[in-house]
Amino acid sequence: MRGSERALMLRPTTPDDLLEVRALFRDPAFEGWGGPGFRSDSQLREKYLGARLPDVECFLVEVDDRVVGFTQLYADGSGAGTDLILLPAERGAGVGRQVVEALLERIRASGRTHFVVDPSPEDRGAVAFWRAVGFRGRGTMAYPLQETDEQQNVVR
Numbered sequence: 001m002r003g004s005e006r007a008l009m010l011r012p013t014t015p016d017d018l019l020e021v022r023a024l025f026r027d028p029a030f031e032g033w034g035g036p037g038f039r040s041d042s043q044l045r046e047k048y049l050g051a052r053l054p055d056v057e058c059f060l061v062e063v064d065d066r067v068v069g070f071t072q073l074y075a076d077g078s079g080a081g082t083d084l085i086l087l088p089a090e091r092g093a094g095v096g097r098q099v100v101e102a103l104l105e106r107i108r109a110s111g112r113t114h115f116v117v118d119p120s121p122e123d124r125g126a127v128a129f130w131r132a133v134g135f136r137g138r139g140t141m142a143y144p145l146q147e148t149d150e151q152q153n154v155v156r
């Protein structure tokens with residue numbers, strides 16, 4: 001079933017989510033996320049459980065009430081940047097696209113001026129994903145939030 005047919009939720013993390021965030025971040029796919037190796041509990045608390053609000057908003061990605069990944073929105077001047085990672089078994093089914101759509105809703109509702117992502121240029125899969133869901137540019141990729149961005153191919 002494509003992701004668009006399943007119920008997706010971005011659940012903001014709180015300090016009460018340590019166990020769920022820890023279980024997710026122990027998956028081998030998370031090795032190297034946010035620094036070399038795996039994150040310790042104190043790093044998880046510092047970075048991913050809401051301690052950096054309002055500058056960094058962290059979310060568990062849930063599909064049909066199961067935790068399938070993690071995403072964050074960070075302040076980038078008057079705009080926002082994002083990071084996203086899904087558990088390997090959950091990839092390729094449209095969930096990533098659904099997450100971006102949900103993030104875009106938040107970005108638009110909050111009146112932010114731009115939305116960017118910084119995939120490693122060597123990570124062809126990630127670059128192809130961000131391109132497929134509408135981001136443009138090389139290096140820092142930007143989503144054309146306004147029509148003029150699309151027309152002028154503005155990449156901030």
Ligand SMILES: CC(C)(COP(=O)(O)OP(=O)(O)OC[C@H]1O[C@@H](n2cnc3c(N)ncnc32)[C@H](O)[C@@H]1OP(=O)(O)O)[C@@H](O)C(=O)NCCC(=O)NCCS
Nearest residue numbers: 084085086091092093094095096097119125126128129132
């Ligand atoms: C990148 C990631 C979030 C994509 O999520 P996903 O659920 O697998 O992506 P989707 O199934 O929603 O795919 C959306 C589109 O991106 C394309 N896409 C996704 N991964 C791709 C890849 N590795 N290579 C080429 N295209 C890809 C899909 O073909 C799809 O295009 P379409 O809708 O035109 O058919 C997920 O693979 C992941 O967690 N990867 C590891 C972490 C990572 O690389 N994060 C981004 C770093 S900045």
